[in-house]
Amino acid sequence: MAGFRSVEPQHIDGDIEKVLLTEDDIQSRLAEMAVEIERDYAGKDVLLVGVLKGAIMVMADLSRHLSRHVEIDWMDISSYGSGTRSSGVVRIIKDLDTDITGRHVLVVEDIIDTGLTLSWLVSNLRSRGPASVEICTMLRKPEAAKTAVDVRYVGFDIPSSFVVGYGLDFAEKYRNLRVVATLAPHMYS
Ligand code: XMP
Numbered sequence: 001m002a003g004f005r006s007v008e009p010q011h012i013d014g015d016i017e018k019v020l021l022t023e024d025d026i027q028s029r030l031a032e033m034a035v036e037i038e039r040d041y042a043g044k045d046v047l048l049v050g051v052l053k054g055a056i057m058v059m060a061d062l063s064r065h066l067s068r069h070v071e072i073d074w075m076d077i078s079s080y081g082s083g084t085r086s087s088g089v090v091r092i093i094k095d096l097d098t099d100i101t102g103r104h105v106l107v108v109e110d111i112i113d114t115g116l117t118l119s120w121l122v123s124n125l126r127s128r129g130p131a132s133v134e135i136c137t138m139l140r141k142p143e144a145a146k147t148a149v150d151v152r153y154v155g156f157d158i159p160s161s162f163v164v165g166y167g168l169d170f171a172e173k174y175r176n177l178r179v180v181a182t183l184a185p186h187m188y189s
């Protein structure tokens, strides 16, 4: 299958239902987004803030598509919620190491679903007096459109089904896939 470097890795054989985005899809889109970001932030310092753990791949690849200096920092936050739904009530597990006062902050996310987590994060960051806070996400689900969070850079709009790969997990697995895919129904039972 394309994007699995021609052959699906054997350890996930049968787990995947459908590959939504191949490695090529992802990398070409990131290259385009990098051009936009370089243009928009010309002459400004940028701090990329990744949200652990899902954003690790987007951060690694997007930052390397940028032909300019950037700083990178990470936050780990956990959203209290029942089951798979996020509630918007968030706890900081690891805060930034960087003082963002007066800084241009670009939040790098893997996926926005309801947008509740991100909305909390953006107001938290804004309260620290940065010069700007913008959001870049690789994936966006339809429900995100309903929230007030303004997302400056979106890689792909995808259907609302649960996806794995490229940083996204199911029970902490599949983060290291090079593609974004849906899991076969038997994986959930
Ligand atoms: P909200 O709803 O606050 O939540 O935008 C975003 C967070 O929910 C997780 N999420 C997913 N994780 N596959 C995943 O592996 C998915 O399809 C998915 N949809 C949402 C993710 O942690 C994201 O940061």
Ligand code: MG
Residues within 6 Å of the ligand: 054, 168, 169
């Ligand atoms: Mg997860």
